[in-house]
Amino acid sequence: MRPELTPVSLGVLRVSWPVELELDGADELAMAVRETAREAFGNGTTRVEAYVDPADRPGQRVATLAGLRKEGIARGFADGQDRVVYALLAGDEPADQPMGFRAMLNALLPRKRAIGQLLVLDPDDRVLLCQLTYKTDFDLPGGVVEVGESPRLAVAREVEEELGLVVDAGPLVLTDWLPPWSGWDDALCLVFDGGVHDPGIVDSFVRQEREIRSAGFYTLEQAGERCADFTARRIAAALDALTTPGGAYTESGRPVEGPL
16 A cells, blocks of 8 residues: 545645554655655645644654655644644755755754843833733833844844834843743743933833833832733843843743752
């Protein structure tokens, strides 16, 4: 038995195989899937895809060894059950070539969201906080780092977009790991030193009203009253780390002490 191709739409075929074939050896089956895809591309197909049960580890190994690139999860795809989506395009570099192999691994490996924030102080050590429109909590200025973007440049971009404040991000002060929370996956929050500024800069802010309701300088105590508990901990840890060479590392704003 060989892998089976099923037409999905113009130029798109779905490759599948009986689970029993996985028991005979993933390497041999993967080679058959790869050859089946190559033959299909020779006949004008532009995309070959596979949908694999998340619990089918051997099947996922077959798709990976065949050079198909992981694209994500199709939720509720088959009888309400999720499927892992793999695909190969006619123009993709083959997985037995260096560029193709790296692209296949890059699609397979986990990706973690990064958030850049800026610690901006006034001469009285008050912290610049933003009152956000999409949640009740206050937070440090900043935002999500785009794919391929430097976190340091990202935070400067976000602050300029949200407040109209042009300021260079200084050294990294704190790396804070955020565990999964309330529907969000985990993330890394990188807090950079934004320097000390006159509190009057608040009057010059041009707020992005879609996201920022207000902004101002607050004491650490006031931040604790306005921010989520993990945000307040992160701010306190960042302030403590200002004098720490190389910055500090925390998890949900808590210091990590001793061996794991």
